[in-house]
């Protein structure tokens with residue numbers, strides 16, 4: 001590898017250097033689990049039941065944390081999936097028809113068969129619903145979740161083989177070999193164990209390549225697809241996972257209650273689950289447990305206290321509960337978990353990277369030889385209604401050159417970038433990447449062939465570290481999926497991804513910032529994060545949209561040095577930039593756009609003396625100084 005570029009002049013942030021606290025967050029989690037184990041046999045019966053319900057609700061809220069807080073999708077319909085899990089096991093354990101079908105299955109195994117049935121039915125319903133509704137965006141998606149939540153709820157009540165509105169009684173208790181799980185105390189242990197295992201699995205998922213892909217969904221489709229992520233597939237998988245968690249909760253619920261009817265699976269309860277996730281802190285797994293605890297206890301206490309306080313019966317608790325939710329959300333806009341984390345932060349030692357697994361290997365592409373035609377756009381036209389944003393543009397980029405695309409505001413540069421990176425399709429014309437026709441293909445296919453890009457308006461995960469953001473750029477160079485991530489079988493690959501990300505961060509001069517939230521950096525530095533992220537994909541062709549905007553003079557020099565170095569390594573670079581001094585000193589060739597059409601193409605010296613270009617930039621003045629970006633006569 002070649003020498004790193006001059007580091008950007010910067011101070012290491014305080015958060016990255018401080019070291020204090022007593023215990024790590026991992027130790028705190030272990031202490032909580034230990035306390036639960038010790039206290040469980042001593043807790044009063046009623047507390048055990050309430051704690052078990054909290055765990056059941058937490059399981060559903062966990063799915064919503066993933067779906068809403070992490071993936072950016074809102075669902076009001078999760079209670080229906082709880083119902084599917086509950087009804088599946090109720091039917092499998094009690095129906096004469098099921099008894100006939102599954103006569104070979106011993107009675108103690110029927111609940112486990114019910115679990116498999118519930119998971120299978122949930123999987124099918126969620127996959128089908130997800131594939132249809134998750135393409136919707138804005139308020140249409142929540143509305144769709146309300147629609148199918150209601151449909152499933154009414155389906156439960158109208159199916160006579162599910163007992164109609166009366167429901168199904170006589171559900172047997174769960175049994176494990178040698179263990180009687182009839183009592184709430186015994187079953188509660190199972191419920192909490194399932195919850196803690198689920199948290200561990202999801203924590204692992206989020207701390208992985210696939211977790212970063214899931215988090216990227218929240219920023220919208222464009223950035224994630226440009227990193228090579230199939231966003232539709234990820235959204236559907238996330239939706240199915242959240243539904244499966246709800247179904248497991250329903251299964252446990254049915255064997256705890258020993259009867260089911262449609263009421264607990266209605267839309268109100270779906271809204272309550274969403275409250276739990278949001279009130280707890282919708283981006284945090286433990287926020288689900290906190291939210292479920294707060295809301296369950298609040299409802300419980302309101303039911304006890306309000307009749308005493310108000311001296312009568314009525315649904316006062318629902319009214320007061322609603323008002324309290326408004327206050328809580330107003331006070332804790334991000335949920336309660338982030339606030340709790342902030343208050344208790346001094347107790348905890350900062351999390352340090354402790355990757356002991358030897359790094360595995362990432363895919364490496366064979367870079368094309370210098371001079372190879374990387375991208376060839378011919379007669380590319382893009383119309384937005386009557387507006388022609390790109391008018392029959394021809395442009396190519398070869399390996400080992402820096403090609404600049406310049407033009408006044410609104411000339412069509414970003415539109416062209418979107419055409420040649422698969423974000424948008426040209427109305428007419430052809431685009432080839434490494435000789436492959438690309439028209440109509442999604443951005444992830446462009447990324448797969450070796451194109452990486454940055455954005456005019458920075459698109460990063462502001463709350464995640466610079467390291468995680470940059471590692472996202474190497475998504476396509478690794479392969480471990482969801483299951484391997486959950487079971488932590490991806491550690492060697494993950495170590496390699498993070499090592500590669502750190503290497504690119506150092507190379508771009510952002511080393512001291514690797515572990516701080518990317519959103520805390522200045523805008524110019526965030527642009528450099530995007531460049532490091534693009535480089536992590538080991539591209540053959542790099543598209544940079546205004547990379548020098550917001551940088552100071554020394555930072556621009558460091559960036560120019562880095563780009564020159566990349567060119568010498570054989571990368572092809574296409575750059576849109578308004579800083580003419582930067583462009584003229586760096587580019588090998590320049591294409592100039594005006595009103596969507598190419599008005600000049602050639603080396604910088606030729607462009608600087610091109611009268612049409614001068615006219616475009618200055619409206620006729622002929623003494624524009626490209627080296628200093630100034631109009632001589634006007635200065």
Ligand SMILES: Nc1ncnc2c1ncn2[C@@H]1O[C@H](COP(=O)(O)OP(=O)(O)OP(=O)(O)O)[C@@H](O)[C@H]1O
Nearest residue numbers: 384387389407408409410411412413414415416456
């Ligand atoms: N999605 C869209 N729908 C309608 N018009 C659009 C759309 N995107 C861009 N345009 C229009 O196309 C023209 C070119 O816009 P574009 O953003 O590509 O220019 P630009 O050269 O990148 O400008 P700037 O340097 O200011 O970023 C502008 O008139 C813009 O308003």
